[in-house]
Structure formats: C-alpha cells, structure tokens
Amino acid sequence: MIDFCGLSLEHEIVNGSGTFDAIAARRAFGDELLECFPFSAFVSKTITLHPRAGNPPPRLWETAGGMINSIGLPNKGLAGYLEHDLPQLAELPVPLITNVMGATGEELAELTAACSERPEIAAVELNVSCPNVATGLDIGAVPAELERVVEQVRPATAKPLIVKLTPNTADVAACAQAAESAGADAVSLINTLRAMALGPDGRPWLGGRTGGLSGPAIRNVALAQVAAVAARVSVPIVGIGGVQTGAHAFDLLRAGATLVAVGTETFRDPAAGSRIARELGENAANSANPFA
Numbered sequence: 098m099i100d101f102c103g104l105s106l107e108h109e110i111v112n113g114s115g116t117f118d119a120i121a122a123r124r125a126f127g128d129e130l131l132e133c134f135p136f137s138a139f140v141s142k143t144i145t146l147h148p149r150a151g152n153p154p155p156r157l158w159e160t161a162g163g164m165i166n167s168i169g170l171p172n173k174g175l176a177g178y179l180e181h182d183l184p185q186l187a188e189l190p191v192p193l194i195t196n197v198m199g200a201t202g203e204e205l206a207e208l209t210a211a212c213s214e215r216p217e218i219a220a221v222e223l224n225v226s227c228p229n230v231a232t233g234l235d236i237g238a239v240p241a242e243l244e245r246v247v248e249q250v251r252p253a254t255a256k257p258l259i260v261k262l263t264p265n266t267a268d269v270a271a272c273a274q275a276a277e278s279a280g281a282d283a284v285s286l287i288n289t290l291r292a293m294a295l296g297p298d299g300r301p302w303l304g305g306r307t308g309g310l311s312g313p314a315i316r317n318v319a320l321a322q323v324a325a326v327a328a329r330v331s332v333p334i335v336g337i338g339g340v341q342t343g344a345h346a347f348d349l350l351r352a353g354a355t356l357v358a359v360g361t362e363t364f365r366d367p368a369a370g371s372r373i374a375r376e377l378g379e380n381a382a383n384s385a386n387p388f389a
C-alpha cells in the first residue's frame with residue numbers, strides 16, 4: 098500500500114484529471130469496471146462554480162508525439178457535480194479526489210468548502226492554471242499570487258489539498274514552494290504545455306486558438322520539472338506527463354514523485370492504469386538487480 102497524504106492507495110497509478118470519464122466507462126463496461134478499476138484513486142474532471150459549455154470546436158489536434166486539447170472546462174458546475182456525478186463517483190472502489198478551478202481565491206475556497214462537507218470526497222485538487230480575471234496572468238504561474246490563493250483556500254478544508262501546477266511558468270519549483278508554504282499537502286505536475294496548431298488556411302485550428310499539449314512529447318519536460326520541484330519541496334508529488342509504460346512511471350518516481358498520473362495514454366488504452374501499475378511492479382523488482 099502507498100501512503101499519500103494519509104490516504105492508503107493500492108498502487109502508485111492514478112488518472113490525470115479530465116482524461117478518464119469513469120461515469121461513461123461504467124456505462125460502457127458495467128460492473129466489470131469496478132472489479133478491475135485501473136487507478137488507485139480517481140481524480141474527477143475539473144469542476145467550476147457555475148456550469149460551462151466549454152470551447153467551440155475543433156477541440157483536439159493530434160501531433161507526432163501527443164495531442165493538443167482545447168476542451169475549455171465543460172462541466173455541470175458545482176451543484177450539478179454534487180447532485181448528479183458525486184453519487185456515481187462515490188461507487189468507485191477507490192478514493193475520490195475532486196479537481197476544482199476558480200478565477201479567484203474566493204471561488205476556489207467556496208468550491209473547496211463545498212467538497213469538504215462531502216464524506217465521499219477524500220481530497221481536493223486545485224487546478225490553478227486559470228487566468229486571473231483581474232491580472233490576466235495564470236493564477237498558478239506567479240509564485241506570490243499562488244501563495245495568496247492557496248492561503249485563502251487552506252482554511253476551507255481539513256482534507257488533503259493538492260495543488261496542480263502549471264508548466265507554463267518561469268520557475269515551477271518556486272510555484273511549488275509557494276504552494277507548500279501556503280499549506281498545500283501535495284503538488285501535482287505537469288498540466289499541459291500551451292501549444293498551437295494551424296489549419297490549412299494558416300489560422301489557429303482549435304476553437305480556443307491555443308490548447309494544451311500532452312502525451313509522450315512532454316514526458317521529458319515533466320521529468321525535468323518533477324525533479325526540480327522534488328529538490329525544493331518536501332510535500333509529496335504526483336508526477337504527470339506522457340506516461341505510457343511502467344518504465345516511464347518508474348522514471349517519475351525516481352525523479353521524486355510519490356504517485357504518477359496517466360492521462361493521454363488512457364484514450365488509447367482505457368485499461369492503461371492497471372497495465373502500467375503491473376509493469377511498474379515488475380520494473381521496480383527488476384531494477385533492484387540490474388542483471389536480473
């Protein structure tokens with residue numbers, strides 16, 4: 098068992114927020130999904146205070162080593178999530194981490210307080226890659242601003258608080274340090290890298306103009322950022338970025354992560370979480386003896 102902020106998890110592999118729809122998967126695979134759930138904790142897609150339709154299409158662009166998404170946070174809003182999704186997610190056989198995003202510290206604190214009241218929710222993950230409505234900067238990209246926001250949110254819950262960091266910043270380790278000193282129990286990284294694709298007419302292809310690059314293309318960026326953060330903070334780290342195999346997960350653990358989240362790979366293989374956890378076990382056993 099792995100201890101993560103007081104949660105006992107079966108193995109190190111969780112999903113990246115927004116990359117595995119457990120409710121749709123349950124519809125498709127039935128109770129079989131519950132019997133062999135691929136992740137040791139489930140991270141919800143990002144929830145905002147009010148419902149959002151998301152970005153206009155197109156929302157995806159495939160690259161040589163991954164994909165760019167411009168989904169734009171479509172979700173039912175907090176009330177819709179609590180009423181419709183939470184009862185279904187509570188049936189999953191693993192702890193539930195709810196991911197929330199707000200444009201201000203007040204919004205994030207309100208979302209976190211609402212999650213805090215629900216026993217079905219084991220932990221809260223703050224997605225801080227949203228542009229600040231006042232400054233236009235991503236809230237999580239500026240250490241001093243991030244510290245203020247996490248300080249505002251911290252009193253809203255006694256549950257584990259994970260801050261999901263953006264890689265689109267000058268110094269991700271400074272952001273991690275700011276989150277830690279404001280009371281975060283863990284940090285997760287990396288979210289997607291801002292990217293753009295042009296259509297045949299030379300204009301941005303994605304409805305949101307830019308999107309987030311994920312998949313194998315960002316794996317070594319994730320590794321560098323996780324290592325940089327691990328050198329600067331002592332809270333546990335969830336390593337995320339382009340993991341497709343147990344060996345990739347093992348690299349993130351060796352760089353300092355406690356858990357590893359799998360995202361883009363689950364679009365190709367919905368059971369990737371179980372496979373990667375199994376491979377990771379084999380990899381760790383073999384690596385004890387390099388000649389095995």
Ligand code: RRO
Nearest residue numbers: 143167168169170288289309
């Ligand atoms: O919904 C999205 O477009 C989205 C989000 Br909230 C995020 O955190 N990362 C990402 O790549 N896409």
